[in-house]
Amino acid sequence: MNYRVIKEDDLFLLTDPTGNIRENDEQVLGLFTKDTRFLSRFEVAVENLDIILLSSHAAENYIGTIRLTNKEKIENGEVKVWRESIAIDRKRFIADRVLYETVSFRNHNAYPVELEVAVRVDADFKDMFEIRGFFREQKGTIHPVETKKDQIRLSYTGSDDVDRATVIRFAPEPQKISGKEAYYSISLTPFGTAEFELSIFPEINGQAGEAKDRSAALHRLEESYRQWDEECTHVETDNETFNQLVHRSKKDIRVLLTDVGYGRFPVAGLPIYAVPFGRDSLIAALQLLAIHPEIAKGTLKTMAAYQGTKSDPWRDEQPGKIMHEMRYGELSNSGKVPFTPYYGTIDATPLFLVLAAEYYHWTGDEGFIRELLPNIERALDWIDAYGDQDKDGYVEYFQESSKGLANQGWKDSADSIVHKDGSLAKAPIALAEVQGYVYDAKIRLASVYEHLGRPDQARALRESAEKLKAQFARDFWMKDEEFIAIALDHEKKQVESVTSNPGHCLWSGLLTEEQAKKVAERLLAPDLFSGWGIRTMSTTSAGYNPMSYHDGSIWPHDNSLCVLGLKRYGFHDHANRVMEGLIEASKHFEYDRLPELFCGYPKEEGEPVPYPVACSPQAWAAGTPLVFVRVMLGLTPDVPAGTVRLAPSLPKGISRMVVRNLRVGNGSLDLLIHRYNDTHTTFKVLHNSTGLQVITG
Numbered sequence: 001m002n003y004r005v006i007k008e009d010d011l012f013l014l015t016d017p018t019g020n021i022r023e024n025d026e027q028v029l030g031l032f033t034k035d036t037r038f039l040s041r042f043e044v045a046v047e048n049l050d051i052i053l054l055s056s057h058a059a060e061n062y063i064g065t066i067r068l069t070n071k072e073k074i075e076n077g078e079v080k081v082w083r084e085s086i087a088i089d090r091k092r093f094i095a096d097r098v099l100y101e102t103v104s105f106r107n108h109n110a111y112p113v114e115l116e117v118a119v120r121v122d123a124d125f126k127d128m129f130e131i132r133g134f135f136r137e138q139k140g141t142i143h144p145v146e147t148k149k150d151q152i153r154l155s156y157t158g159s160d161d162v163d164r165a166t167v168i169r170f171a172p173e174p175q176k177i178s179g180k181e182a183y184y185s186i187s188l189t190p191f192g193t194a195e196f197e198l199s200i201f202p203e204i205n206g207q208a209g210e211a212k213d214r215s216a217a218l219h220r221l222e223e224s225y226r227q228w229d230e231e232c233t234h235v236e237t238d239n240e241t242f243n244q245l246v247h248r249s250k251k252d253i254r255v256l257l258t259d260v261g262y263g264r265f266p267v268a269g270l271p272i273y274a275v276p277f278g279r280d281s282l283i284a285a286l287q288l289l290a291i292h293p294e295i296a297k298g299t300l301k302t303m304a305a306y307q308g309t310k311s312d313p314w315r316d317e318q319p320g321k322i323m324h325e326m327r328y329g330e331l332s333n334s335g336k337v338p339f340t341p342y343y344g345t346i347d348a349t350p351l352f353l354v355l356a357a358e359y360y361h362w363t364g365d366e367g368f369i370r371e372l373l374p375n376i377e378r379a380l381d382w383i384d385a386y387g388d389q390d391k392d393g394y395v396e397y398f399q400e401s402s403k404g405l406a407n408q409g410w411k412d413s414a415d416s417i418v419h420k421d422g423s424l425a426k427a428p429i430a431l432a433e434v435q436g437y438v439y440d441a442k443i444r445l446a447s448v449y450e451h452l453g454r455p456d457q458a459r460a461l462r463e464s465a466e467k468l469k470a471q472f473a474r475d476f477w478m479k480d481e482e483f484i485a486i487a488l489d490h491e492k493k494q495v496e497s498v499t500s501n502p503g504h505c506l507w508s509g510l511l512t513e514e515q516a517k518k519v520a521e522r523l524l525a526p527d528l529f530s531g532w533g534i535r536t537m538s539t540t541s542a543g544y545n546p547m548s549y550h551d552g553s554i555w556p557h558d559n560s561l562c563v564l565g566l567k568r569y570g571f572h573d574h575a576n577r578v579m580e581g582l583i584e585a586s587k588h589f590e591y592d593r594l595p596e597l598f599c600g601y602p603k604e605e606g607e608p609v610p611y612p613v614a615c616s617p618q619a620w621a622a623g624t625p626l627v628f629v630r631v632m633l634g635l636t637p638d639v640p641a642g643t644v645r646l647a648p649s650l651p652k653g654i655s656r657m658v659v660r661n662l663r664v665g666n667g668s669l670d671l672l673i674h675r676y677n678d679t680h681t682t683f684k685v686l687h688n689s690t691g692l693q694v695i696t697g
Contacts, residue, residue, distance in 0.1 A: 002016070004016070004066070005617075007256070008094040008255075015042065034328040037125060037131060040124040043121075049081065063218070086115070093221060096210060096211075097202065098200065102214075103196055104194070114185070115187075119182045125142070129329065151168065158333070165202075167208065169200075229250060234660040235657065235659055245594070245625045248622075253619065256269065263299075264294075269621075277325050281302070282348060283620045287557070287620060289362050297368060307378060315338040315342050316342065325341060326340070327340065327342075344405045345397075347409055356376055356448075364666070369448060373452075394472075395430065399427065409431045418543035430487055432486055433505060433508075440508035469512075473511070481522075484511070497543060500562060505565070506565020511569075523574065523578075529577070532603050533556065534562055534578060537552045553599055553600050556624040564627060580652055580653060596616065629659065633659065637665070642691075645696070656673070670688075671684070671686060
């Protein structure tokens, strides 16, 4: 990870490890909000000293600290400033849509030192799509820089007629401001200190954050993180690696939370996907149920607010469809890309239904589920009317938008759906895991409708789901491989690559018992299981590449859904092995954080190999260890039925786990799990204010 990132709400800063954003840097660095880069250059330089990096971290996510010092300065053979005698600290945080930074200096010499410090800034106001390589001819207008004694203002009017600006304020006033540069002459007395402060305001159509007392703003920010931790389920085990991993995950989820008016939900990840993202946000909310169930409600309300209302091929929109991705930048606003929002995803709609049913069974919030029923019914209608346009019983995708995605499942790269001979599958494509999501949604919602006194709808959903299950068992089963095909192509032929996707079908309960056994064994076979995790594609498949984004890499979230599926079918040892691999892998990544993905090389070849442009932090990667907590507990709440079911099983390396403030229904549970040996794990209920019966199995 060669960048440092801090974020709060929808404003985030990415710099290099020294804290700078340099001109022409090839990385996606900058200060971003609303899909626009409001700082493309941000350098603090000591002009008369060579500076070196001591340390750089942003482990807390909301505050970044960079420590720098100097190289030796020699003039005419005489040492003017001893090496490592000047300490330079840069500390920054974001609050109230303002970036605050303090740059401080300490002289460790017994003589005075004069420093000439320059702060250089610029803003190209590029759209995130442009930074990612989208070429456009028509651009807006960069206006001349405006300066005051303590301020630089950079501004731009986009082709979407939106005025954007970046205001940089300095305190105290610099000795000089010239264009996009500010200069300080700092006199450090023997063993003396000095500092200056920056406040940076992104501005859209005249609206910007409001500068407040720094100490108070930082205190409120720290308090919000403390409160978040207090709200979450607390997990403590006798395995410090896992404890750190859960702690890291909760922090990463917190920094990715955003509210666009309907409640908090997780954006997909930094730096590229800090936006509402149907599939990713929904899966992350599902992963979070055992830790913070209210996030599911904010996610569902956000997705419902943007549910499709019409047929619009440009945006791949259809009535009832749940969005793929929402963008706010110039290219989206001016219609150059179809992301306002874009609906080209085949799985977000059934996942929306799965989350809605899960949330209801977890909380018993009947009022909310009734409020959501119109959205649920429109999503069900979309599945049957638009998702299955050829009426073959399967939900398929086909790109209509010229600027949309060709592949519209979670493996959405162009080369991800590969035939046995290496050729790419052609759309319409019916993905295996999507049929699982549809099946699961209908089975779960059937139970919801029964609780709501609507037995006819419940019966129709169950009949439809069982028909799908029988049909799927016949059409997707590869006899030669004894495994589920990743998809059916445009000719209804099996796409015969061996992949991780059928693990999601375990989670959905779509497979027969015999198929489930075969799939579970194959997922843990050496061609799919690297020792660190389950690969996205088997080493025996034609498309396999351990460095590929979707054809041989390891995605923690993908593994988390496989683990849920293995647990569902009773393959406890298989689930434990996958968890053990990923827990061990986490120790090899910065901040003990599971990244979006990593390369699929086998464990016996050495440490996990990072994927070069993986998002970090990333929501559903952060959610993965939180799924492990649920799997270790074997937790299945059914608040409407008045029960919480537990089937605990701890992986090797964990013998004891205490879970507190596990919120279910209107109360909470405290649990003690103890693993005596490979076959015997017990639990004890330490506290139960839910009013629900805790049962085994």
